[in-house]
Amino acid sequence: MKVQLICPGLLGPADLGGAPLPSTPALDRVLMRARVERTGPRDPLESLAEAFGLVPAPGADLPSASLCLAAQGLAPEPGVCWFHADPVHLRADRDRLLLFAGAALEVRPVEAESLAAAFNAHFAGDGLHLICPGPLAWYLRVDHTPRLRTSPLHRVVGRPLNAYLPTGPDAQAWVRWQNEAQMLFFSHPVNQERERQGRPALSGVWTWGGGVLPAVTGGPALTLADHPLGVGLAWAGGGRALGLDAWGQAMAPSGEVDSLLVFWERLWWPALEGDLGAWAGALGELEVLVADLTQALSAGRIRSLLLDDGDRHRFTLTRAGLRCLWRRRGALRDWIARRGPSA
DSSP, X not given: OEEEEEOTTTTOSSOOTTOOOOOOHHHHHHHHHSEEEEOOSOOHHHHHHHTTTOOOOTTSOOOHHHHHHHHTTOOXXXXXXXXXXXXXXXXXXXXXEXXXXXXXXXXOHHHHHHHHHHHHHHTGGGTEEEEOSSSXXXXXXXXXXXXXXXXXXXXHBTSBGGGGOOBSTTHHHHHHXXXXXXXXXXXXXXXXXXXXXXXXXXXXXEEEEEEOOOOOOOOOSEEEESSHHHHHHHHXXXXXXXXXXXXXXXXXXXXXXXXXXXXXXXXXXHHHHTOHHHHHHHHHHHHHHHHHHHHHHHTTSOSEEEEEOSSSEEEEEEHHHHTXXXXXXXXXXXXXXXXXXXX
């Protein structure tokens, strides 16, 4: 079996602040003895899609929204364009706006439904329709596919908004209606009540990952992922998908498959948000998984292990590589130090 383990956030938050790292002997062993490929900057979701043979066209988004919808049991109609439309909070900081998103917003289902209803009533004549299958999983259906290149939410969180606005022939109109949506949300009773309660306003939606449902013709036999894109890619490619907590089942000898992909996203958002405690906890979980994988590699049940940080490095380890005791390419703390505080 070949195993690919994609771990965005592996090298931690941008600034660890001198915090001590958990002990990671199994992970260190992989990083020290593996062959290293330096890939340059990549997007973690595009790295995931690439494992299924899906590469976005030049100047176009990875159509992740339609695949995530499919993973949530809402298979989009062929040829219909969908975008992620994640709820966000915008905060003024001197002469710029910073964007925040994620679980910290504590979006309640009734709030999402109320804002979506107001949005759909307002933009009914513009061919835009917002749905909210989950408090943080919002999607926008577009009657006419716009010519746009957008920035994924994970690139924008905590950063100035203007540097990540859409580009392309239809960008100006797209930004105009997003600003209109911000004004609509600002005066909505949902936000008036959130302000009264001291909770951050839901300032609007961040749209990204647009496109129609793509054809996926390859991919691993089994995918372990909690992220809906991993599940959607497996569904579209005809493979099986299980949650991350099922990795013990996937490693059982009776359940062997010829190829396994694990998208370990539990480090990712803690790294983006600088949550050192959550990141260290997820790293401890990853260490247990890597220990199991290296044991299976040593026993010959795994042919190779590819550890991908989803960004700049791929580490490939074979059974023979495990015995290369002279290799000392650096433990996790060394790779973090080489990355530097501004990565």
